Amino acid sequence: MSTETTIKPLYNSKNPFQARHTVNFKLTGEHSEKDTRHHEISLAGSGLVYEVGDALALKCTNNPELVELTIQTLGCTGDEIVKVKDVEKPLRDALFNDYTIHFVEKKFLAKAAEKGATKLAELLKPENAAALAEYTTARNATRDYVDILREFPEVKFSAQEFCDQLRVLAIRLYSISSSLNAHPESVHLTVATVRWQAHGRKRGGVCSTFLAERWGGDMTAGVFAQTQKHFRLPDDKNTPVIMCGPGTGVAPFRAFLEEREISGSKGANWLFFGDQRREQDFFYREQMEGWVKNGLLTRLDLAFSRDQAEKIYVQNRMREQGAELWKWINDGAYFYVCGDKNKMAADVHAELINIAQTHGGKSPEEAKAFIEEIFMKTEKRYRRDVY
Numbered sequence: 001m002s003t004e005t006t007i008k009p010l011y012n013s014k015n016p017f018q019a020r021h022t023v024n025f026k027l028t029g030e031h032s033e034k035d036t037r038h039h040e041i042s043l044a045g046s047g048l049v050y051e052v053g054d055a056l057a058l059k060c061t062n063n064p065e066l067v068e069l070t071i072q073t074l075g076c077t078g079d080e081i082v083k084v085k086d087v088e089k090p091l092r093d094a095l096f097n098d099y100t101i102h103f104v105e106k107k108f109l110a111k112a113a114e115k116g117a118t119k120l121a122e123l124l125k126p127e128n129a130a131a132l133a134e135y136t137t138a139r140n141a142t143r144d145y146v147d148i149l150r151e152f153p154e155v156k157f158s159a160q161e162f163c164d165q166l167r168v169l170a171i172r173l174y175s176i177s178s179s180l181n182a183h184p185e186s187v188h189l190t191v192a193t194v195r196w197q198a199h200g201r202k203r204g205g206v207c208s209t210f211l212a213e214r215w216g217g218d219m220t221a222g223v224f225a226q227t228q229k230h231f232r233l234p235d236d237k238n239t240p241v242i243m244c245g246p247g248t249g250v251a252p253f254r255a256f257l258e259e260r261e262i263s264g265s266k267g268a269n270w271l272f273f274g275d276q277r278r279e280q281d282f283f284y285r286e287q288m289e290g291w292v293k294n295g296l297l298t299r300l301d302l303a304f305s306r307d308q309a310e311k312i313y314v315q316n317r318m319r320e321q322g323a324e325l326w327k328w329i330n331d332g333a334y335f336y337v338c339g340d341k342n343k344m345a346a347d348v349h350a351e352l353i354n355i356a357q358t359h360g361g362k363s364p365e366e367a368k369a370f371i372e373e374i375f376m377k378t379e380k381r382y383r384r385d386v387y
């Protein structure tokens with residue numbers, strides 16, 4: 001039986017728990033191309049509960065260096081009082097806590113165009129949408145407010161007028177990578193730090209760099225659990241599960257495995273994991289290998305994409321094990337996938353259809369209908385958490 005609670009959660013977006021960040025270390029090696037980290041956040045004294053499969057919502061703050069640079073480039077002191085949703089506060093506070101400041105808003109560009117930035121007026125014409133997107137969000141060439149204000153020094157904004165053009169700083173969601181039963185009063189995350197360089201300055205994803213670089217000591221940040229009922233373990237602990245989670249997609253499966261272990265679940269567990277290189281990017285290697293040794297993980301199939309000339313992905317491993325995978329599905333296994341939505345999840349989906357065809361003796365149409373209608377919708381044994 002699931003311990004699903006119907007009690008209203010104690011914490012939500014309007015009333016998050018102010019948590020401390022207690023553990024932060026790199027899961028990736030010194031020579032990895034990535035900086036993916038394990039984070040632990042203390043829930044001590046909060047009463048905040050979550051189930052494996054849930055996500056943690058985190059309200060971060062902006063990089064104070066970017067806040068100061070933005071204030072300076074605006075020609076402000078930071079002490080100007082601005083109104084944020086009817087609350088008066090200094091500009092510095094508003095830019096630190098309330099607004100997105102590392103990407104420009106179209107609304108701001110339109111205002112700057114009104115104030116005389118003719119190049120922006122041209123870019124904002126509907127027929128120039130592609131050029132506008134290139135100007136604001138091109139890979140390694142994104143622009144923030146500092147870039148625009150420097151490019152058009154003739155354009156001036158008062159503190160309030162500037163804030164009125166900005167988008168609020170939204171919460172970010174992270175798949176929880178721990179079981180609360182294995183780690184009471186704690187929540188673990190597995191997060192890829194997003195960093196890039198543009199127009200001569202270092203840039204970063206606001207929340208992943210907050211976690212990696214800025215949240216520590218006594219500093220608190222608002223968190224709450226985002227219930228994800230569609231991504232629960234099967235109620236029956238004897239049911240086999242197949243988990244496909246390359247990269248940070250492994251997060252909820254670490255939580256699943258911790259939960260299956262601590263609850264003494266007898267169902268078989270099969271994990272497909274991969275990332276770029278075995279020596280650099282094998283997250284939670286000791287724990288995973290320990291689970292293979294003690295039998296919790298019935299199978300661990302690994303796909304390190306860049307250890308050989310040809311890319312090997314999780315769906316290649318699925319294909320190699322197609323007959324066995326089909327047998328598990330026939331035996332009642334649930335299939336879970338987590339991680340990259342755009343490419344990986346689509347390719348894994350296509351491979352499931354291929355396996356139903358090759359090993360289930362189905363026509364292409366029957367295989368597609370089985371995976372999408374029966375397996376996913378009717379039986380709800382195919383569950384996704386992709387981003």
Ligand SMILES: Cc1cc2nc3c(=O)[nH]c(=O)nc-3n(C[C@H](O)[C@H](O)[C@H](O)COP(=O)(O)OP(=O)(O)OC[C@H]3O[C@@H](n4cnc5c(N)ncnc54)[C@H](O)[C@@H]3O)c2cc1C
Pocket residue numbers: 055102137138139140141142172173174175176190191192193194195196197204205206207208209248249251385386387
């Ligand atoms: C349900 C759910 C679960 C998730 N679980 C996890 C998880 O377990 N682990 C995890 O790491 N993430 C997870 N994510 C993603 C996470 O929520 C954030 O989106 C991610 O951490 C990036 O947020 P950020 O604030 O650091 O970056 P943002 O400030 O949002 O910036 C990211 C944006 O930067 C831009 N960008 C990035 N690189 C470049 C570049 N080189 N050039 C130009 N632009 C660039 C892209 O447009 C990208 O969208 C999950 C998302 C969802 C919805």
Ligand SMILES: NC(=O)c1ccc[n+]([C@@H]2O[C@H](COP(=O)([O-])OP(=O)(O)OC[C@H]3O[C@@H](n4cnc5c(N)ncnc54)[C@H](OP(=O)(O)O)[C@@H]3O)[C@@H](O)[C@H]2O)c1
Pocket residue numbers: 034036192193194195246247248249274275276303304305306311313314315339340341342343344345347348387
């Ligand atoms: N913009 C950034 O800097 C940044 C940083 C981190 C994460 N992200 C995004 O966050 C999400 C998760 O990233 P992540 O670090 O967890 O891992 P990821 O980028 O999804 O990579 C994990 C593994 O999946 C492989 N992969 C790439 N394409 C695939 C496909 N079509 N099918 C199956 N596997 C595939 C990767 O191989 P190869 O890379 O060798 O092809 C790598 O081995 C992705 O959407 C990613 O784009 C973005």
